[in-house]
Amino acid sequence: MKFIIEKGQLSTLTTLVHRAASNKATIPALSGILIEASREKGLTMTATDMEIGIKTSTEQVDIIEEGTVLVNAQYFSDFIKLLPDSPVTISLNHETSKLDITYGRSTGHINIYDNQEHPGLPVKEALEKITLPQKVLREGLKKTAFAAAHNHFRQVFTGVLFDILEDGMLKIVASDTHRLTQYTYMLEEKGLEPFNFIIPIRTINEILRVLDDSEEKISICTTENHVVFQKPRFLLVSRLIEGQYPSYDNVIPGTFKTEVDIDAYKFTTALERARIVPADERIKIPQIQIYLEGQEAVFKTYSEMMGEIIEVIEGVDIKGESPFKIVFNTNYLLEIARIYAGEGEKVNIKFSGSLSPALITNPERDNYLYVIVPLRTSTSN
Amino acid sequence: MSIRLLDDELINKIAAGEVVERPASVVKELVENALDAEARHITITISQAGLEKIEVEDDGQGMSREEIPLAFMRHATSKIKEEEDLYCITTMGFRGEALPSIAAVSRIDIYSCQEEGEGVWAHLEGGKITSIDYHPCPKGTRIIVRDIFYNTPARRKFLKSPVAESSHIFELVVKYALSRPDIAFTYRGDKKIYFKTPGNGNLRDAVLAIYGRDFLSPLIDIEYKGENYSIKGLISRPEVKRNNRKNQLFFVNNRPVRSQLLYKAVDEAYKGLLVTREYPVVILSLLMPPYEVDVNVHPQKTEVRFRDDGKVFRLVYQVLREHLDNLEYQGIGEWTKNKEDLFFYPEKEKEKKEPGVYIREKKLPWMEDPLFSREEKSQSVNQPLAGGKEVLELVFNRQAADKESDYKILGQVLKKYILLERDNSLYIIDQHAAHERVLYEQFKKQYRQEKTGQMLAFPLSLQLSAKQVEVIEKNADLLKDLGFELDIISYNSAVLRTAPSFIQGSEFQVMEEILASLEEKGEADLYDNILVMMACQKAVKAGDMLTWMEMDKMVKDLWETDNFRYCPHGRPTMFKITEEELNNIFKR
Ligand SMILES: Nc1ncnc2c1ncn2[C@@H]1O[C@H](COP(=O)(O)OP(=O)(O)OP(=O)(O)O)[C@@H](O)[C@H]1O
Ligand SMILES: [Mg+2]
Numbered sequence: 007m008k009f010i011i012e013k014g015q016l017s018t019l020t021t022l023v024h025r026a027a028s029n030k031a032t033i034p035a036l037s038g039i040l041i042e043a044s045r046e047k048g049l050t051m052t053a054t055d056m057e058i059g060i061k062t063s064t065e066q067v068d069i070i071e072e073g074t075v076l077v078n079a080q081y082f083s084d085f086i087k088l089l090p091d092s093p094v095t096i097s098l099n100h101e102t103s104k105l106d107i108t109y110g111r112s113t114g115h116i117n118i119y120d121n122q123e124h125p126g127l128p129v130k131e132a133l134e135k136i137t138l139p140q141k142v143l144r145e146g147l148k149k150t151a152f153a154a155a156h157n158h159f160r161q162v163f164t165g166v167l168f169d170i171l172e173d174g175m176l177k178i179v180a181s182d183t184h185r186l187t188q189y190t191y192m193l194e195e196k197g198l199e200p201f202n203f204i205i206p207i208r209t210i211n212e213i214l215r216v217l218d219d220s221e222e223k224i225s226i227c228t229t230e231n232h233v234v235f236q237k238p239r240f241l242l243v244s245r246l247i248e249g250q251y252p253s254y255d256n257v258i259p260g261t262f263k264t265e266v267d268i269d270a271y272k273f274t275t276a277l278e279r280a281r282i283v284p285a286d287e288r289i290k291i292p293q294i295q296i297y298l299e300g301q302e303a304v305f306k307t308y309s310e311m312m313g314e315i316i317e318v319i320e321g322v323d324i325k326g327e328s329p330f331k332i333v334f335n336t337n338y339l340l341e342i343a344r345i346y347a348g349e350g351e352k353v354n355i356k357f358s359g360s361l362s363p364a365l366i367t368n369p370e371r372d373n374y375l376y377v378i379v380p381l382r383t384s385t386s387n
Numbered sequence: 388m389s390i391r392l393l394d395d396e397l398i399n400k401i402a403a404g405e406v407v408e409r410p411a412s413v414v415k416e417l418v419e420n421a422l423d424a425e426a427r428h429i430t431i432t433i434s435q436a437g438l439e440k441i442e443v444e445d446d447g448q449g450m451s452r453e454e455i456p457l458a459f460m461r462h463a464t465s466k467i468k469e470e471e472d473l474y475c476i477t478t479m480g481f482r483g484e485a486l487p488s489i490a491a492v493s494r495i496d497i498y499s500c501q502e503e504g505e506g507v508w509a510h511l512e513g514g515k516i517t518s519i520d521y522h523p524c525p526k527g528t529r530i531i532v533r534d535i536f537y538n539t540p541a542r543r544k545f546l547k548s549p550v551a552e553s554s555h556i557f558e559l560v561v562k563y564a565l566s567r568p569d570i571a572f573t574y575r576g577d578k579k580i581y582f583k584t585p586g587n588g589n590l591r592d593a594v595l596a597i598y599g600r601d602f603l604s605p606l607i608d609i610e611y612k613g614e615n616y617s618i619k620g621l622i623s624r625p626e627v628k629r630n631n632r633k634n635q636l637f638f639v640n641n642r643p644v645r646s647q648l649l650y651k652a653v654d655e656a657y658k659g660l661l662v663t664r665e666y667p668v669v670i671l672s673l674l675m676p677p678y679e680v681d682v683n684v685h686p687q688k689t690e691v692r693f694r695d696d697g698k699v700f701r702l703v704y705q706v707l708r709e710h711l712d713n714l715e716y717q718g719i720g721e722w723t724k725n726k727e728d729l730f731f732y733p734e735k736e737k738e739k740k741e742p743g744v745y746i747r748e749k750k751l752p753w754m755e756d757p758l759f760s761r762e763e764k765s766q767s768v769n770q771p772l773a774g775g776k777e778v779l780e781l782v783f784n785r786q787a788a789d790k791e792s793d794y795k796i797l798g799q800v801l802k803k804y805i806l807l808e809r810d811n812s813l814y815i816i817d818q819h820a821a822h823e824r825v826l827y828e829q830f831k832k833q834y835r836q837e838k839t840g841q842m843l844a845f846p847l848s849l850q851l852s853a854k855q856v857e858v859i860e861k862n863a864d865l866l867k868d869l870g871f872e873l874d875i876i877s878y879n880s881a882v883l884r885t886a887p888s889f890i891q892g893s894e895f896q897v898m899e900e901i902l903a904s905l906e907e908k909g910e911a912d913l914y915d916n917i918l919v920m921m922a923c924q925k926a927v928k929a930g931d932m933l934t935w936m937e938m939d940k941m942v943k944d945l946w947e948t949d950n951f952r953y954c955p956h957g958r959p960t961m962f963k964i965t966e967e968e969l970n971n972i973f974k975r
Binding site: 155156157158159160163181182183184185186252254257291293335361363377379380381382383 | 872888891895
């Protein structure tokens with residue numbers, strides 16, 4: 007095997023795939039990148055730790071001799087990243103059984119694995135398939151995935167739900183049981199059978215790395231227990247999370263007692279200041295009390311160590327019952343405030359009671375919502 | 388002093404002491420007899436922790452009118468005849484001691500009927516048959532034991548609280564029900580059914596019936612079939628851990644046993660996955676030729692001796708380890724033909740690839756001899772010392788005035804320990820133990836101050852055992868105090884509506900542990916126990932990479948606690964090597 011490629015091209019490929027390789031040393035083949043050089047197909051790289059698998063290829067390569075090798079993903083990609091910007095010649099030295107990487111007058115020799123051991127990617131016939139613009143998927147994932155749990159005894163909460171409804175509506179949902187996000191998009195495909203699947207957060211993070219803000223399409227197929235993301239010359243396969251996602255519709259409140267429109271920027275900065283109040287994340291949740299009365303929203307944070315912050319936002323538009331008081335986890339509120347601050351003037355919050363979930367939306371857009379459940383404190387009941 | 392022969396009644400009472408220690412022992416003997424009688428259904432009913440009544444009903448072979456008096460005679464058994472049989476026992480009983488011993492200390496009614504035979508009823512008081520007669524009843528045997536220890540008040544005094552005694556019985560019945568998933572067990576109390584296993588031969592279904600889905604779901608199936616030995620059962624994924632061995636059950640030839648050897652084999656198999664004092668859930672059934680194992684070691688037959696200890700150890704270790712190692716590759720399932728080319732190179736004609744079928748070999752090469760070839764993953768300090776310099780200096784400057792913190796963090800070792808220089812000594816700090824201590828102190832403070840619960844958007848329905856639901860019922864207020872609000876849905880499920888936020892994701896495990904300690908210890912020290920347990924759940928684990936900031940914070944917090952040398956369980960948090968000791972080592 008021998009080929010010549012620009013360092014930039016090479017580096018793009020390795021950075022894309024190397025993270026799919028296993029970082030455990032138990033099965034060497036799984037910590038490798040499979041490099042295939044073919045005159046017809048160009049240069050292809052594949053890596054998988056059997057949870058997730060990524061394959062990508064380029065034609066911008068000069069293939070001199072066809073062939074396949076398997077190299078350690080970590081060493082190889084670290085090495086490639088640090089090469090100077092110049093053409094790189096990579097060839098398999100049959101005598102030493104090492105991969106020779108030549109740049110300028112220098113050469114590195116990297117050990118290879120037996121490529122027969124690499125499993126390749128487990129792609130089977132797709133069952134269902136949807137297609138959507140990359141920018142939509144990117145927005146949908148960015149706005150939902152953060153709400154999923156990092157670990158949870160109910161596995162489904164560590165993933166993002168893709169729920170395709172009868173009319174072709176795609177709902178992307180994530181929740182850690184303390185809050186819930188939902189993003190909706192009308193798919194172009196018609197006549198889809200309703201189906202749903204849950205993608206692990208790790209996969210979401212990987213796919214987010216390759217999505218850009220373009221209209222270019224990416225397709226998502228599912229097989230029995232995998233999902234495949236695919237665009238030209240790129241493919242990502244991942245295991246799905248097994249299990250039934252609980253019916254999230256019931257979680258989204260429908261009737262409200264109090265409603266408020268707040269300036270998105272003021273809301274965010276007030277929360278950011280409140281967030282400074284120290285709290286040990288692991289045990290003590292930073293909490294903020296919201297008090298609504300007349301035309302004012304008062305945000306109160308208290309800490310034994312630092313003291314108290316009372317923020318008043320004036321000129322808010324309160325409808326329904328007031329005065330009204332509720333306590334939230336500051337972080338949960340801040341995360342959503344930041345999202346809205348980046349896209350519009352106002353944030354709309356609807357409350358259904360001091361001990362019931364609240365609904366937060368951007369009044370100008372209706373494709374996204376955030377449900378947050380209050381904290382029950384010794385003062386709140 | 389004159390030496391006399393004891394009369395029969397007294398002999399029986401003394402012997403009863405060995406067999407019948409407490410109500411649970413009665414249940415054990417009666418269930419074993421039902422199993423030996425080849426029952427398909429066994430129903431156990433308990434009232435007042437067994438002190439008032441223990442009833443065991445089976446649909447087994449039954450006894451005739453002639454056999455019943457024999458059954459209650461000492462050393463009368465239908466199960467062995469001669470000495471040879473002792474070395475090849477296939478039944479649960481073989482001594483012919485159980486019924487007379489139980490009868491000696493209680494009042495008994497027995498109903499029994501053989502296939503095509505006539506039903507018989509008999510009543511016994513203190514070991515003597517007071518009446519016996521024909522009495523119509525279904526095929527099988529029903530024994531009702533009342534007023535246990537009524538004639539040996541001293542024994543009765545030694546019993547623990549009714550709660551403790553009924554826990555014993557519960558655990559015992561669970562053990563037998565799990566030892567024989569092919570038999571339908573029903574366990575009932577005065578008013579309710581605790582569980583009912585289907586008896587369909589599937590261990591998973593039996594576990595589901597007893598403990599519920601949440602307990603079952605992280606368990607994986609184990610199976611091994613050799614020429615003479617076979618192993619079957621369920622073990623937990625390494626994420627699951629308990630702080631005792633209660634959920635480690637072993638059955639040897641269907642007999643529930645306790646065995647240090649098997650405990651050790653399990654610990655060894657989980658080595659590196661769990662730390663000391665963390666125990667996996669293990670339900671293992673070993674089958675082997677009867678001559679490979681001696682059950683006649685202990686009066687209660689709960690201990691066994693294997694003819695070849697080493698072999699059993701290696702086998703259990705190896706089978707478990709193999710299954711655990713395989714877990715890593717479970718994610719993606721079975722490999723079939725690579726079809727990705729179908730859509731990967733969209734612009735090109737898809738060429739037909741050879742049917743490259745990759746099937747991962749069942750046995751991995753390094754598993755041949757697990758004891759020796761497992762790679763020791765020794766890693767050196769994880770982060771370059773230079774990288775942490777700035778942080779360290781920052782810490783130093785900020786803390787210069789504070790005498791307590793004149794330390795220097797050197798790094799993390801083996802993802803388990805923090806190395807630290809202080810007072811001309813080298814400290815090795817166990818990151819988990821240290822964090823446990825820190826969290827424990829913080830929880831203690833926090834709980835004294837305020838009570839905050841995070842309400843859940845998705846109320847979590849928890850599948851529990853009937854026992855656990857009972858504990859929830861009794862301790863609702865206390866649980867609320869701790870930030871847990873639960874609604875009981877049925878005898879074996881509850882819905883969690885509010886829980887402390889910081890246990891997010893481990894609500895089920897934390898609940899389980901809280902319920903276990905509530906059940907065991909009652910109120911005393913409970914608060915403290917729960918705090919210790921939550922600290923343990925939330926603390927960083929061995930294997931977690933720590934940043935310099937995290938290490939610094941942990942160390943700083945640790946030194947501020949009162950009892951920084953020990954974690955709340957009493958394990959040391961740190962080990963100190965003085966300059967002098969180091970000098971000695973290097974012979975300076
Ligand atoms: N449920 C039952 N169904 C049919 N026969 C029974 C039942 N229970 C007891 N027997 C008969 O009574 C005999 C005596 O029972 P017992 O439990 O006292 O002794 P064992 O089971 O033979 O030995 P061990 O003392 O070790 O339990 C048994 O051997 C059996 O023949
Ligand atoms: Mg018996």
